[in-house]
Amino acid sequence: DVKVTQSSRYLVKRTGEKVFLECVQDMDHENMFWYRQDPGLGLRLIYFSYDVKMKEKGDIPEGYSVSREKKERFSLILESASTNQTSMYLCASSLRFRTPTYEQYFGPGTRLTVT
Amino acid sequence: RKEVEQDPGPFNVPEGATVAFNCTYSNSASQSFFWYRQDCRKEPKLLMSVYSSGNEDGRFTAQLNRASQYISLLIRDSKLSDSATYLCVVNPVYNQGGKLIFGQGTELSVKP
Numbered sequence: 001d002v003k004v005t006q007s008s009r010y011l012v013k014r015t016g017e018k019v020f021l022e023c024v025q026d027m028d029h030e031n032m033f034w035y036r037q038d039p040g041l042g043l044r045l046i047y048f049s050y051d052v053k054m055k056e057k058g059d060i061p062e063g064y065s066v067s068r069e070k071k072e073r074f075s076l077i078l079e080s081a082s083t084n085q086t087s088m089y090l091c092a093s094s095l096r097f098r099t100p101t102y103e104q105y106f107g108p109g110t111r112l113t114v115t
Numbered sequence: 116r117k118e119v120e121q122d123p124g125p126f127n128v129p130e131g132a133t134v135a136f137n138c139t140y141s142n143s144a145s146q147s148f149f150w151y152r153q154d155c156r157k158e159p160k161l162l163m164s165v166y167s168s169g170n171e172d173g174r175f176t177a178q179l180n181r182a183s184q185y186i187s188l189l190i191r192d193s194k195l196s197d198s199a200t201y202l203c204v205v206n207p208v209y210n211q212g213g214k215l216i217f218g219q220g221t222e223l224s225v226k227p
Contacts, residue, residue, distance in 0.1 A: 031213040040123070042219030043159070043202070050213070090158060094213045101149065102206055102213040106158035 003027070004107035006091055012113045019078040021110050023091030030096035032074035033104065034058075034066060036087040043090065049074055050096055081114045088112075116141050119218040121203050127224045132193045136221045138186040138203030148179055150188050151202040153220065159202055162188075193225045 007022035023032065033048040035058075045058030047066040055066050063085060067075040074093075078085055088111050092104040121138045128134050140148075148165040163170065165177040165186055176189040186203055203218035 033214075035217075040219065043217040045214070048214060096213055099213075101147070101161065101164055102215060103149075103161045104159075104213070104215060106160070108158055 004091055004093055004105050006089075006107040006110050008110050009108060010111050010113075012115065013078075013081050014115055015082060017078075017081050017114075019081050019112065019114075021076040021078075021089055021091075021112070023074045023076070023093075023107055024072055025074075025091075025093040025105070026072065027093060027105065028071065029093035029105075030071070031094045031102075031104075032068065033092040033094075034064075034074065034076045035090045035092065036060070036085075037090055037109075038087050046076065081112075083114050086112060086114045117218075118142060118207070118216045119203055119205050121218040121221045123219055123221060125222040125224050127226060128193055129226055130193055130195060132225075133189065133191050134193055134223065135190075136188045136201055136203075136223075138188075138218055140184050140186070140203075140205045140216075142205070142207050143181075143184060145184075145205045145207050147206040148177075148186050149204040149206075149215075150175075150177060150186075151204050151217070153200045153202060155199070159217075162201070190223075193223075195225050195227065198223055198225045 034046045035043045049068040065077045091107040094104045150162040151159040152162040153159040169178045174191045200220040205216045
């Protein structure tokens with residue numbers, strides 16, 4: 001059974017703190033993604049990675065950075081958390097090749113609240 | 116203009132009803148299309164792909180109209196368990212490596 005796990009389901013941080021969100025997949029997928037999901041705005045891509053040490057900006061990268069040191073792990077970093085980063089964060093992974101659908105498998109999400 | 120647009124709903128329907136969701140996309144070069152389902156407080160999951168000829172999976176039928184850049188999802192004989200948010204998803208560029216564009220979702224609530 002495919003599995004994407006995220007380090008926390010709920011997280012509360014203070015403004016200005018550095019926040020790490022971890023994502024691990026056990027499917028040997030090349031692609032990994034970080035999204036945030038907000039009411040009325042849907043899923044918005046923050047960053048994605050198609051290989052170890054590779055990263056590309058998505059639609060809303062400002063205020064975020066990422067790290068992919070191992071194929072199975074993709075970390076999202078909020079360098080200095082702000083209240084407008086309060087959101088649901090979803091990690092996903094997918095195959096890069098040999099797939100007709102590029103189906104993305106999502107983790108359960110981390111609900112981050114910045115106070 | 117958003118790349119993928121959906122009516123956010125909510126659609127409130129009785130059990131047994133037929134309901135249809137629509138979606139439009141802006142990039143005419145888009146290659147492939149999907150519907151994902153997201154239950155309340157859960158992660159999105161692939162429901163079905165959408166093919167030009169139309170395709171059916173049980174009570175679910177998906178259609179694609181490339182000329183109008185329009186995708187639809189029809190659910191027949193709605194069940195309570197169909198209550199969820201349905202996301203229209205587009206793969207915008209051939210072999211871009213898997214980046215998908217998600218619509219904001221259409222919420223469906225099926226009532227007894």
